[in-house]
Amino acid sequence: MNNEKITPRDVDFAKWYTDIIRVADLVDYSSMKGSMIIRPYGYAIWESMVAELDREFKRLGHQNVQMPMFIPESLLQIEKDHVEGFAPEVAWVTHGGLNELEERVCVRPTSETLFCEHFKKIIKSYRDLPLLYNQWCTIVRWERTTRPFLRSREILWQEGHTMHATKEEAIKETMQMLELYEKFQKDFLALPVLVGKKTDKEKFAGAEETYTIEAMMYDGVALQNGTSHYFGQNFAKAFDIKFLDKNNELVTPYQTSWGCTTRMIGGLIMTHSDDLGLVLPPKIAPIKVALIPIKDTEEITLAVQELKSELEKEGITYIVDESDKSPGFKFANAEVKGYPIRIEIGPRDLQNNHITLVRRDTLEKITINKEDGIAKVKELLTTIQKNLYDRAKNRRDSMIYKLNTYEELKEMAKKQGGFAYVNWCGNISCEDKIKADLGLKSRCIPLKNESVDNVCICCGQKAVTKIYFGKQY
Protein backbone atom coordinates (compact mmCIF):
# COMPACT_ATOMS: atom_id res chain seq x y z
CA MET A 1 0.00 0.00 0.00
CA ASN A 2 1.21 3.45 -0.83
CA ASN A 3 -0.66 6.69 -0.62
CA GLU A 4 -0.82 7.52 -4.27
CA LYS A 5 -3.75 9.62 -5.29
CA ILE A 6 -6.35 8.40 -7.73
CA THR A 7 -7.22 10.47 -10.79
CA PRO A 8 -10.84 11.61 -10.36
CA ARG A 9 -13.34 9.47 -12.26
CA ASP A 10 -15.03 12.35 -14.04
CA VAL A 11 -11.75 13.90 -15.15
CA ASP A 12 -10.15 10.92 -16.90
CA PHE A 13 -12.10 7.69 -16.72
CA ALA A 14 -9.45 5.49 -18.32
CA LYS A 15 -6.74 6.74 -15.99
CA TRP A 16 -9.07 6.44 -12.99
CA TYR A 17 -9.68 2.79 -13.89
CA THR A 18 -5.99 1.87 -14.06
CA ASP A 19 -5.28 3.91 -10.91
CA ILE A 20 -7.89 1.95 -8.96
CA ILE A 21 -6.35 -1.31 -10.08
CA ARG A 22 -2.89 -0.11 -9.13
CA VAL A 23 -3.62 1.34 -5.70
CA ALA A 24 -5.83 -1.60 -4.70
CA ASP A 25 -2.98 -3.84 -5.88
CA LEU A 26 -5.17 -6.14 -7.97
CA VAL A 27 -2.76 -6.84 -10.80
CA ASP A 28 0.81 -6.44 -11.85
CA TYR A 29 2.12 -6.39 -15.40
CA SER A 30 4.34 -9.16 -16.65
CA SER A 31 7.29 -8.69 -18.94
CA MET A 32 5.19 -9.97 -21.83
CA LYS A 33 2.99 -7.53 -23.59
CA GLY A 34 -0.67 -7.77 -22.76
CA SER A 35 -0.30 -10.33 -19.98
CA MET A 36 -1.33 -9.42 -16.49
CA ILE A 37 -0.42 -11.01 -13.20
CA ILE A 38 -3.46 -11.22 -10.97
CA ARG A 39 -2.22 -10.43 -7.46
CA PRO A 40 -3.60 -12.12 -4.31
CA TYR A 41 -6.36 -9.61 -3.59
CA GLY A 42 -7.51 -9.54 -7.21
CA TYR A 43 -7.49 -13.31 -7.30
CA ALA A 44 -9.49 -13.51 -4.06
CA ILE A 45 -12.26 -11.51 -5.76
CA TRP A 46 -12.22 -13.98 -8.66
CA GLU A 47 -12.33 -16.90 -6.22
CA SER A 48 -15.49 -15.47 -4.65
CA MET A 49 -17.10 -15.47 -8.08
CA VAL A 50 -15.82 -18.94 -8.92
CA ALA A 51 -17.17 -20.38 -5.67
CA GLU A 52 -20.66 -19.05 -6.28
CA LEU A 53 -20.85 -19.91 -9.99
CA ASP A 54 -19.30 -23.35 -9.61
CA ARG A 55 -21.82 -24.28 -6.91
CA GLU A 56 -24.66 -23.20 -9.20
CA PHE A 57 -23.27 -25.07 -12.21
CA LYS A 58 -23.01 -28.25 -10.18
CA ARG A 59 -26.46 -27.78 -8.70
CA LEU A 60 -27.76 -27.85 -12.28
CA GLY A 61 -25.95 -31.11 -12.98
CA HIS A 62 -22.77 -29.94 -14.68
CA GLN A 63 -19.42 -31.63 -14.20
CA ASN A 64 -15.99 -30.03 -14.34
CA VAL A 65 -13.39 -31.37 -16.75
CA GLN A 66 -9.95 -30.35 -17.99
CA MET A 67 -9.14 -30.23 -21.70
CA PRO A 68 -5.69 -29.79 -23.32
CA MET A 69 -4.32 -26.31 -23.84
CA PHE A 70 -3.17 -26.95 -27.43
CA ILE A 71 -5.33 -27.46 -30.49
CA PRO A 72 -3.83 -28.94 -33.68
CA GLU A 73 -4.49 -26.74 -36.70
CA SER A 74 -6.47 -29.43 -38.49
CA LEU A 75 -8.84 -29.74 -35.53
CA LEU A 76 -9.42 -26.01 -35.27
CA GLN A 77 -10.26 -25.84 -38.98
CA ILE A 78 -13.09 -28.34 -38.97
CA GLU A 79 -15.86 -25.78 -38.44
CA LYS A 80 -15.48 -23.12 -41.15
CA ASP A 81 -17.13 -20.07 -39.50
CA HIS A 82 -15.36 -20.83 -36.26
CA VAL A 83 -11.85 -20.78 -37.71
CA GLU A 84 -12.57 -17.67 -39.76
CA GLY A 85 -13.84 -15.87 -36.69
CA PHE A 86 -10.85 -16.68 -34.55
CA ALA A 87 -8.02 -16.69 -37.12
CA PRO A 88 -6.89 -13.08 -36.50
CA GLU A 89 -6.31 -13.62 -32.80
CA VAL A 90 -4.92 -17.12 -32.48
CA ALA A 91 -1.42 -17.78 -31.06
CA TRP A 92 0.51 -20.55 -32.82
CA VAL A 93 3.17 -22.90 -31.54
CA THR A 94 5.49 -23.99 -34.33
CA HIS A 95 8.27 -25.78 -32.48
CA GLY A 96 8.41 -28.60 -29.96
CA GLY A 97 11.78 -28.50 -28.29
CA LEU A 98 14.34 -28.03 -31.05
CA ASN A 99 12.23 -29.54 -33.81
CA GLU A 100 9.75 -27.84 -36.06
CA LEU A 101 6.32 -29.41 -35.67
CA GLU A 102 4.86 -31.25 -38.63
CA GLU A 103 1.55 -29.62 -37.83
CA ARG A 104 1.49 -26.40 -35.87
CA VAL A 105 -0.79 -26.20 -32.84
CA CYS A 106 -2.57 -23.17 -31.43
CA VAL A 107 -3.08 -22.21 -27.82
CA ARG A 108 -6.83 -22.57 -27.26
CA PRO A 109 -8.76 -19.34 -27.89
CA THR A 110 -11.85 -21.32 -26.78
CA SER A 111 -12.37 -25.06 -26.57
CA GLU A 112 -15.39 -25.95 -28.74
CA THR A 113 -13.25 -28.01 -31.11
CA LEU A 114 -11.57 -29.95 -28.31
CA PHE A 115 -14.88 -30.73 -26.65
CA CYS A 116 -16.38 -31.79 -29.98
CA GLU A 117 -13.55 -34.19 -30.73
CA HIS A 118 -14.05 -35.73 -27.30
CA PHE A 119 -17.84 -35.79 -27.60
CA LYS A 120 -17.56 -37.67 -30.89
CA LYS A 121 -15.71 -40.46 -29.09
CA ILE A 122 -17.92 -40.78 -26.04
CA ILE A 123 -21.45 -40.14 -27.32
CA LYS A 124 -23.01 -43.35 -28.63
CA SER A 125 -26.51 -43.56 -27.26
CA TYR A 126 -29.38 -41.32 -26.19
CA ARG A 127 -28.53 -42.64 -22.73
CA ASP A 128 -25.25 -40.64 -22.89
CA LEU A 129 -27.23 -37.39 -23.16
CA PRO A 130 -27.46 -34.77 -21.96
CA LEU A 131 -23.75 -34.33 -21.50
CA LEU A 132 -23.13 -31.34 -19.26
CA TYR A 133 -19.49 -30.27 -19.01
CA ASN A 134 -17.74 -27.19 -17.72
CA GLN A 135 -14.10 -26.16 -17.67
CA TRP A 136 -12.27 -23.55 -15.56
CA CYS A 137 -9.12 -22.57 -17.43
CA THR A 138 -7.17 -19.87 -19.21
CA ILE A 139 -7.39 -19.14 -22.91
CA VAL A 140 -5.24 -17.03 -25.19
CA ARG A 141 -6.40 -14.46 -27.72
CA TRP A 142 -3.70 -12.37 -29.35
CA GLU A 143 -5.32 -8.96 -28.87
CA ARG A 144 -3.54 -5.96 -30.37
CA THR A 145 -4.53 -3.50 -27.70
CA THR A 146 -5.06 -4.65 -24.15
CA ARG A 147 -6.51 -3.32 -20.92
CA PRO A 148 -6.34 -5.00 -17.52
CA PHE A 149 -9.32 -7.33 -16.93
CA LEU A 150 -11.29 -5.98 -19.90
CA ARG A 151 -9.13 -7.23 -22.71
CA SER A 152 -5.97 -9.20 -22.05
CA ARG A 153 -4.16 -11.81 -24.08
CA GLU A 154 -4.53 -14.46 -21.44
CA ILE A 155 -8.04 -14.76 -20.11
CA LEU A 156 -9.06 -16.62 -16.98
CA TRP A 157 -12.56 -17.95 -17.51
CA GLN A 158 -15.14 -20.67 -17.37
CA GLU A 159 -16.57 -22.37 -20.45
CA GLY A 160 -19.53 -24.71 -20.34
CA HIS A 161 -20.12 -27.17 -23.19
CA THR A 162 -23.22 -29.31 -23.37
CA MET A 163 -24.78 -31.82 -25.77
CA HIS A 164 -28.48 -32.60 -25.95
CA ALA A 165 -30.75 -35.06 -27.71
CA THR A 166 -33.26 -32.44 -28.79
CA LYS A 167 -33.29 -28.89 -30.01
CA GLU A 168 -35.77 -27.85 -27.31
CA GLU A 169 -33.56 -29.18 -24.56
CA ALA A 170 -30.46 -27.42 -25.93
CA ILE A 171 -32.32 -24.12 -26.24
CA LYS A 172 -33.59 -24.57 -22.71
CA GLU A 173 -30.03 -25.07 -21.50
CA THR A 174 -28.84 -21.97 -23.36
CA MET A 175 -31.54 -19.86 -21.75
CA GLN A 176 -31.10 -21.42 -18.33
CA MET A 177 -27.41 -20.54 -18.23
CA LEU A 178 -28.11 -17.05 -19.52
CA GLU A 179 -30.58 -16.54 -16.69
CA LEU A 180 -28.07 -17.93 -14.21
CA TYR A 181 -25.51 -15.34 -15.33
CA GLU A 182 -28.08 -12.58 -15.11
CA LYS A 183 -29.11 -13.58 -11.62
CA PHE A 184 -25.52 -13.92 -10.48
CA GLN A 185 -24.58 -10.49 -11.79
CA LYS A 186 -27.66 -8.91 -10.30
CA ASP A 187 -27.64 -10.62 -6.91
CA PHE A 188 -23.92 -10.99 -6.27
CA LEU A 189 -22.13 -8.39 -8.35
CA ALA A 190 -24.96 -5.84 -8.00
CA LEU A 191 -24.68 -5.16 -11.74
CA PRO A 192 -27.85 -4.22 -13.60
CA VAL A 193 -27.59 -5.93 -16.98
CA LEU A 194 -29.39 -6.02 -20.29
CA VAL A 195 -30.11 -9.53 -21.43
CA GLY A 196 -30.69 -10.22 -25.07
CA LYS A 197 -29.78 -11.80 -28.34
CA LYS A 198 -26.85 -10.76 -30.52
CA THR A 199 -27.51 -9.84 -34.13
CA ASP A 200 -26.19 -12.15 -36.86
CA LYS A 201 -23.33 -9.71 -37.37
CA GLU A 202 -22.23 -9.88 -33.73
CA LYS A 203 -22.84 -13.52 -32.91
CA PHE A 204 -20.19 -16.09 -31.99
CA ALA A 205 -18.25 -17.70 -34.82
CA GLY A 206 -20.08 -20.96 -35.46
CA ALA A 207 -23.19 -20.31 -33.36
CA GLU A 208 -26.80 -20.37 -34.49
CA GLU A 209 -27.85 -17.93 -31.75
CA THR A 210 -25.73 -15.95 -29.31
CA TYR A 211 -27.24 -14.49 -26.15
CA THR A 212 -25.46 -11.86 -24.13
CA ILE A 213 -25.30 -10.11 -20.77
CA GLU A 214 -24.55 -6.42 -21.31
CA ALA A 215 -23.56 -4.24 -18.38
CA MET A 216 -23.18 -0.47 -18.56
CA MET A 217 -20.16 1.10 -16.96
CA TYR A 218 -20.15 4.39 -15.03
CA ASP A 219 -19.07 6.25 -18.17
CA GLY A 220 -21.96 4.82 -20.18
CA VAL A 221 -19.90 2.39 -22.23
CA ALA A 222 -21.15 -1.18 -22.58
CA LEU A 223 -19.31 -4.25 -21.37
CA GLN A 224 -20.29 -7.70 -22.57
CA ASN A 225 -20.07 -9.65 -19.36
CA GLY A 226 -21.05 -13.17 -20.29
CA THR A 227 -22.52 -15.12 -23.20
CA SER A 228 -24.55 -18.22 -23.83
CA HIS A 229 -24.64 -19.81 -27.28
CA TYR A 230 -27.02 -22.17 -28.99
CA PHE A 231 -25.06 -24.02 -31.66
CA GLY A 232 -27.82 -26.11 -33.11
CA GLN A 233 -26.09 -28.90 -35.02
CA ASN A 234 -23.37 -26.78 -36.65
CA PHE A 235 -20.41 -28.22 -34.78
CA ALA A 236 -21.96 -31.65 -34.35
CA LYS A 237 -22.35 -32.00 -38.12
CA ALA A 238 -18.87 -30.65 -38.85
CA PHE A 239 -17.39 -33.10 -36.34
CA ASP A 240 -19.72 -35.91 -37.34
CA ILE A 241 -21.10 -36.46 -33.85
CA LYS A 242 -24.06 -38.90 -33.89
CA PHE A 243 -25.98 -41.04 -31.45
CA LEU A 244 -28.60 -43.79 -31.60
CA ASP A 245 -31.96 -42.51 -30.39
CA LYS A 246 -34.83 -44.42 -28.80
CA ASN A 247 -36.04 -45.50 -32.25
CA ASN A 248 -32.63 -46.99 -33.00
CA GLU A 249 -31.92 -44.29 -35.56
CA LEU A 250 -28.58 -42.52 -35.96
CA VAL A 251 -29.17 -38.78 -35.35
CA THR A 252 -27.20 -35.61 -34.68
CA PRO A 253 -27.31 -33.97 -31.23
CA TYR A 254 -27.75 -30.30 -30.35
CA GLN A 255 -25.11 -28.27 -28.59
CA THR A 256 -24.59 -25.21 -26.36
CA SER A 257 -21.69 -23.34 -24.84
CA TRP A 258 -21.56 -20.49 -22.36
CA GLY A 259 -18.85 -18.57 -20.57
CA CYS A 260 -17.82 -15.67 -18.39
CA THR A 261 -14.42 -14.29 -17.47
CA THR A 262 -12.37 -12.14 -15.11
CA ARG A 263 -13.72 -9.27 -17.19
CA MET A 264 -16.48 -9.22 -14.59
CA ILE A 265 -13.92 -7.81 -12.14
CA GLY A 266 -13.37 -4.91 -14.52
CA GLY A 267 -17.13 -4.51 -14.70
CA LEU A 268 -17.39 -4.37 -10.93
CA ILE A 269 -14.74 -1.67 -10.72
CA MET A 270 -16.14 0.47 -13.53
CA THR A 271 -19.64 0.30 -12.10
CA HIS A 272 -19.30 0.70 -8.35
CA SER A 273 -15.93 2.17 -7.44
CA ASP A 274 -15.27 5.84 -6.70
CA ASP A 275 -12.44 8.34 -6.39
CA LEU A 276 -11.31 6.86 -3.07
CA GLY A 277 -10.77 3.37 -4.41
CA LEU A 278 -12.52 0.07 -4.85
CA VAL A 279 -16.13 -0.44 -3.81
CA LEU A 280 -17.09 -4.11 -3.64
CA PRO A 281 -20.57 -5.54 -3.17
CA PRO A 282 -20.59 -7.38 0.19
CA LYS A 283 -21.57 -10.71 -1.34
CA ILE A 284 -18.47 -10.78 -3.53
CA ALA A 285 -16.00 -8.97 -1.26
CA PRO A 286 -13.42 -11.51 -0.05
CA ILE A 287 -13.15 -9.51 3.19
CA LYS A 288 -16.37 -7.99 4.49
CA VAL A 289 -15.15 -6.09 7.51
CA ALA A 290 -11.97 -4.18 8.38
CA LEU A 291 -11.29 -3.83 12.09
CA ILE A 292 -9.23 -0.75 12.86
CA PRO A 293 -7.83 -0.27 16.35
CA ILE A 294 -7.12 3.44 16.77
CA LYS A 295 -4.55 3.00 19.50
CA ASP A 296 -2.44 0.18 20.82
CA THR A 297 -3.84 -0.26 24.33
CA GLU A 298 -4.85 -3.35 26.27
CA GLU A 299 -8.46 -2.24 26.43
CA ILE A 300 -8.69 -1.85 22.67
CA THR A 301 -6.90 -5.13 21.97
CA LEU A 302 -9.45 -6.86 24.15
CA ALA A 303 -12.39 -5.24 22.36
CA VAL A 304 -10.90 -6.23 18.99
CA GLN A 305 -10.56 -9.82 20.21
CA GLU A 306 -14.22 -9.88 21.20
CA LEU A 307 -15.32 -8.55 17.83
CA LYS A 308 -13.11 -11.03 16.01
CA SER A 309 -14.62 -14.03 17.72
CA GLU A 310 -18.14 -12.74 17.15
CA LEU A 311 -17.44 -12.22 13.43
CA GLU A 312 -15.93 -15.67 13.21
CA LYS A 313 -19.00 -17.16 14.86
CA GLU A 314 -21.16 -15.53 12.18
CA GLY A 315 -18.82 -16.58 9.38
CA ILE A 316 -18.14 -13.00 8.38
CA THR A 317 -14.68 -12.55 6.88
CA TYR A 318 -12.58 -9.74 8.34
CA ILE A 319 -9.14 -8.23 8.46
CA VAL A 320 -7.51 -6.45 11.42
CA ASP A 321 -5.18 -3.58 10.61
CA GLU A 322 -2.66 -3.85 13.42
CA SER A 323 0.05 -1.95 11.58
CA ASP A 324 1.65 1.03 13.27
CA LYS A 325 0.29 3.39 10.61
CA SER A 326 -1.71 6.43 11.65
CA PRO A 327 -5.49 6.00 11.88
CA GLY A 328 -6.05 8.21 8.85
CA PHE A 329 -3.80 5.99 6.80
CA LYS A 330 -5.66 2.87 7.91
CA PHE A 331 -9.02 4.41 7.01
CA ALA A 332 -7.78 5.41 3.57
CA ASN A 333 -6.31 1.97 3.00
CA ALA A 334 -9.56 0.25 3.95
CA GLU A 335 -11.34 2.52 1.47
CA VAL A 336 -8.88 1.76 -1.32
CA LYS A 337 -9.40 -1.97 -0.79
CA GLY A 338 -13.18 -1.62 -0.85
CA TYR A 339 -13.97 -3.49 2.35
CA PRO A 340 -17.75 -2.99 2.63
CA ILE A 341 -17.69 -2.10 6.34
CA ARG A 342 -15.00 -0.61 8.52
CA ILE A 343 -15.16 -0.81 12.30
CA GLU A 344 -13.19 1.80 14.22
CA ILE A 345 -12.34 0.97 17.81
CA GLY A 346 -10.73 3.75 19.82
CA PRO A 347 -10.58 5.07 23.38
CA ARG A 348 -13.36 7.56 22.76
CA ASP A 349 -15.68 4.75 21.63
CA LEU A 350 -14.86 2.44 24.46
CA GLN A 351 -15.45 5.14 27.08
CA ASN A 352 -19.13 4.96 26.14
CA ASN A 353 -19.08 1.25 25.30
CA HIS A 354 -19.44 2.17 21.61
CA ILE A 355 -17.87 1.18 18.33
CA THR A 356 -18.01 3.12 15.05
CA LEU A 357 -19.11 1.45 11.82
CA VAL A 358 -18.40 3.10 8.47
CA ARG A 359 -20.17 2.13 5.25
CA ARG A 360 -17.91 2.02 2.23
CA ASP A 361 -20.69 2.80 -0.24
CA THR A 362 -21.87 6.03 1.42
CA LEU A 363 -18.99 6.69 3.88
CA GLU A 364 -21.68 7.19 6.52
CA LYS A 365 -20.38 6.81 10.11
CA ILE A 366 -22.59 4.95 12.56
CA THR A 367 -21.85 4.97 16.27
CA ILE A 368 -23.47 2.06 18.05
CA ASN A 369 -23.32 0.09 21.30
CA LYS A 370 -20.61 -2.53 21.17
CA GLU A 371 -23.08 -5.34 21.90
CA ASP A 372 -25.26 -4.39 18.93
CA GLY A 373 -22.28 -4.23 16.56
CA ILE A 374 -22.55 -7.62 14.90
CA ALA A 375 -26.28 -7.39 14.34
CA LYS A 376 -25.72 -4.01 12.70
CA VAL A 377 -22.90 -5.40 10.55
CA LYS A 378 -25.19 -8.13 9.25
CA GLU A 379 -27.93 -5.63 8.52
CA LEU A 380 -25.53 -3.23 6.81
CA LEU A 381 -24.06 -5.90 4.54
CA THR A 382 -27.54 -6.49 3.14
CA THR A 383 -28.27 -2.77 2.91
CA ILE A 384 -25.03 -1.99 1.11
CA GLN A 385 -25.55 -4.82 -1.38
CA LYS A 386 -28.99 -3.47 -2.23
CA ASN A 387 -27.88 0.15 -2.33
CA LEU A 388 -25.08 -0.61 -4.78
CA TYR A 389 -27.48 -2.34 -7.13
CA ASP A 390 -30.10 0.40 -6.90
CA ARG A 391 -27.52 3.11 -7.41
CA ALA A 392 -26.07 1.39 -10.47
CA LYS A 393 -29.50 0.64 -11.89
CA ASN A 394 -30.73 4.22 -11.54
CA ARG A 395 -27.63 5.46 -13.26
CA ARG A 396 -27.95 2.86 -16.02
CA ASP A 397 -31.64 3.56 -16.55
CA SER A 398 -30.98 7.28 -16.79
CA MET A 399 -28.63 6.55 -19.70
CA ILE A 400 -31.00 4.46 -21.79
CA TYR A 401 -32.45 6.68 -24.49
CA LYS A 402 -35.56 5.72 -26.42
CA LEU A 403 -34.95 7.32 -29.79
CA ASN A 404 -36.97 7.57 -32.98
CA THR A 405 -34.94 9.56 -35.47
CA TYR A 406 -31.47 9.20 -36.93
CA GLU A 407 -30.73 12.79 -35.88
CA GLU A 408 -31.41 11.92 -32.25
CA LEU A 409 -29.18 8.88 -32.56
CA LYS A 410 -26.43 11.05 -34.02
CA GLU A 411 -26.75 13.45 -31.09
CA MET A 412 -26.55 10.60 -28.60
CA ALA A 413 -23.45 9.14 -30.22
CA LYS A 414 -21.64 12.45 -29.62
CA LYS A 415 -22.35 12.25 -25.88
CA GLN A 416 -20.27 10.38 -23.33
CA GLY A 417 -22.15 7.14 -23.59
CA GLY A 418 -25.34 5.27 -22.91
CA PHE A 419 -27.63 2.86 -24.71
CA ALA A 420 -29.95 3.86 -27.54
CA TYR A 421 -33.16 1.83 -27.60
CA VAL A 422 -34.46 2.00 -31.16
CA ASN A 423 -36.46 0.32 -33.89
CA TRP A 424 -34.55 -1.74 -36.43
CA CYS A 425 -35.42 -3.34 -39.75
CA GLY A 426 -33.20 -6.36 -39.12
CA ASN A 427 -30.85 -5.67 -42.03
CA ILE A 428 -27.11 -5.82 -41.51
CA SER A 429 -26.66 -2.85 -43.85
CA CYS A 430 -28.28 -0.51 -41.31
CA GLU A 431 -26.21 -2.03 -38.52
CA ASP A 432 -23.05 -1.47 -40.57
CA LYS A 433 -24.03 2.10 -41.39
CA ILE A 434 -24.67 3.03 -37.76
CA LYS A 435 -21.34 1.57 -36.76
CA ALA A 436 -19.41 3.27 -39.57
CA ASP A 437 -21.12 6.67 -39.22
CA LEU A 438 -21.69 6.92 -35.49
CA GLY A 439 -19.33 4.40 -33.88
CA LEU A 440 -22.21 2.60 -32.18
CA LYS A 441 -22.47 -1.17 -32.27
CA SER A 442 -25.58 -3.20 -31.71
CA ARG A 443 -25.62 -4.49 -28.14
CA CYS A 444 -28.55 -6.84 -28.12
CA ILE A 445 -32.12 -7.52 -29.12
CA PRO A 446 -34.27 -7.68 -25.98
CA LEU A 447 -35.75 -11.09 -25.24
CA LYS A 448 -39.22 -9.80 -24.46
CA ASN A 449 -39.84 -7.72 -27.52
CA GLU A 450 -42.42 -4.98 -27.42
CA SER A 451 -44.76 -4.87 -30.37
CA VAL A 452 -43.10 -2.82 -33.08
CA ASP A 453 -45.31 -0.65 -35.26
CA ASN A 454 -42.74 1.85 -36.34
CA VAL A 455 -39.96 2.24 -38.88
CA CYS A 456 -36.23 1.48 -38.72
CA ILE A 457 -34.27 4.37 -37.24
CA CYS A 458 -31.72 4.12 -40.01
CA CYS A 459 -33.38 3.27 -43.33
CA GLY A 460 -37.03 4.14 -42.62
CA GLN A 461 -38.25 0.73 -43.80
CA LYS A 462 -40.62 -1.26 -41.65
CA ALA A 463 -39.00 -2.20 -38.34
CA VAL A 464 -39.11 -5.79 -37.13
CA THR A 465 -37.62 -5.41 -33.68
CA LYS A 466 -36.37 -3.15 -30.92
CA ILE A 467 -32.61 -3.14 -30.42
CA TYR A 468 -30.00 -1.51 -28.21
CA PHE A 469 -27.01 0.33 -29.64
CA GLY A 470 -24.02 1.62 -27.70
CA LYS A 471 -20.29 2.04 -27.46
CA GLN A 472 -18.39 -0.89 -26.05
CA TYR A 473 -15.19 -1.81 -24.27
Add this chain to the structure above:
RNA sequence: CGAGAAGUAGCACAGCUUGGUAGUGCACUAGUUUUGGGAACUAGGGGUCGCAGGUUCGAAUCCUGUCUUCUCGACCA
Protein backbone atom coordinates in the same frame (compact mmCIF):
# COMPACT_ATOMS: atom_id res chain seq x y z
C1' C B 1 -1.41 -1.84 -38.84
C1' G B 2 -1.75 4.25 -39.44
C1' A B 3 -1.03 9.15 -36.59
C1' G B 4 0.78 11.40 -32.09
C1' A B 5 3.29 11.14 -27.19
C1' A B 6 6.46 8.74 -23.75
C1' G B 7 10.47 5.19 -21.72
C1' U B 8 15.44 7.73 -15.66
C1' A B 9 14.82 3.37 -8.23
C1' G B 10 8.83 -0.50 -6.51
C1' C B 11 5.39 3.95 -8.07
C1' A B 12 4.91 9.14 -9.92
C1' C B 13 8.21 12.33 -12.09
C1' A B 14 12.46 16.33 -12.63
C1' G B 15 17.09 16.75 -15.12
C1' C B 16 17.92 16.96 -21.68
C1' U B 17 17.24 23.22 -24.76
C1' U B 18 23.17 24.86 -23.47
C1' G B 19 27.13 17.23 -22.70
C1' G B 20 30.97 17.39 -17.03
C1' U B 21 30.00 12.89 -9.80
C1' A B 22 22.25 10.20 -10.71
C1' G B 23 18.08 13.78 -8.41
C1' U B 24 12.97 14.83 -5.89
C1' G B 25 8.27 13.02 -3.62
C1' C B 26 5.91 8.60 -2.11
C1' A B 27 7.07 3.50 -0.89
C1' C B 28 11.06 0.36 1.74
C1' U B 29 14.78 -0.61 6.36
C1' A B 30 16.40 0.84 11.61
C1' G B 31 15.57 3.92 15.91
C1' U B 32 12.77 7.57 18.93
C1' U B 33 8.36 10.17 19.78
C1' U B 34 3.31 9.62 18.01
C1' U B 35 -1.97 7.70 16.97
C1' G B 36 -10.25 9.62 16.11
C1' G B 37 -8.93 11.16 8.37
C1' G B 38 -3.29 9.66 4.39
C1' A B 39 2.23 11.49 11.48
C1' A B 40 7.25 13.87 12.77
C1' C B 41 12.43 13.66 13.28
C1' U B 42 17.18 11.12 12.55
C1' A B 43 20.02 7.59 9.94
C1' G B 44 20.02 4.14 5.82
C1' G B 45 19.29 0.74 1.35
C1' G B 46 17.93 0.67 -3.62
C1' G B 47 19.74 2.98 -10.75
C1' U B 48 24.32 -0.43 -15.93
C1' C B 49 18.90 6.67 -17.22
C1' G B 50 14.51 0.72 -22.41
C1' C B 51 18.24 -1.68 -25.81
C1' A B 52 22.17 -1.30 -29.70
C1' G B 53 25.39 1.63 -32.42
C1' G B 54 27.58 6.53 -33.51
C1' U B 55 29.74 11.66 -32.34
C1' U B 56 32.97 13.30 -28.13
C1' C B 57 38.50 13.57 -23.73
C1' G B 58 33.60 12.78 -21.55
C1' A B 59 26.53 11.10 -23.22
C1' A B 60 20.50 10.35 -19.19
C1' U B 61 21.45 14.82 -22.31
C1' C B 62 23.37 15.24 -29.30
C1' C B 63 22.66 11.72 -33.88
C1' U B 64 20.91 6.90 -36.10
C1' G B 65 18.52 2.42 -35.54
C1' U B 66 15.54 -0.75 -32.66
C1' C B 67 12.14 -2.55 -28.86
C1' U B 68 8.28 -1.45 -25.51
C1' U B 69 4.21 1.35 -23.44
C1' C B 70 0.14 4.96 -23.67
C1' U B 71 -3.69 7.97 -26.43
C1' C B 72 -6.61 8.35 -30.96
C1' G B 73 -8.11 5.56 -35.25
C1' A B 74 -8.54 0.59 -37.44
C1' C B 75 -9.45 -4.29 -35.55
C1' C B 76 -12.08 -7.17 -31.78
C1' A B 77 -17.74 -12.06 -28.85
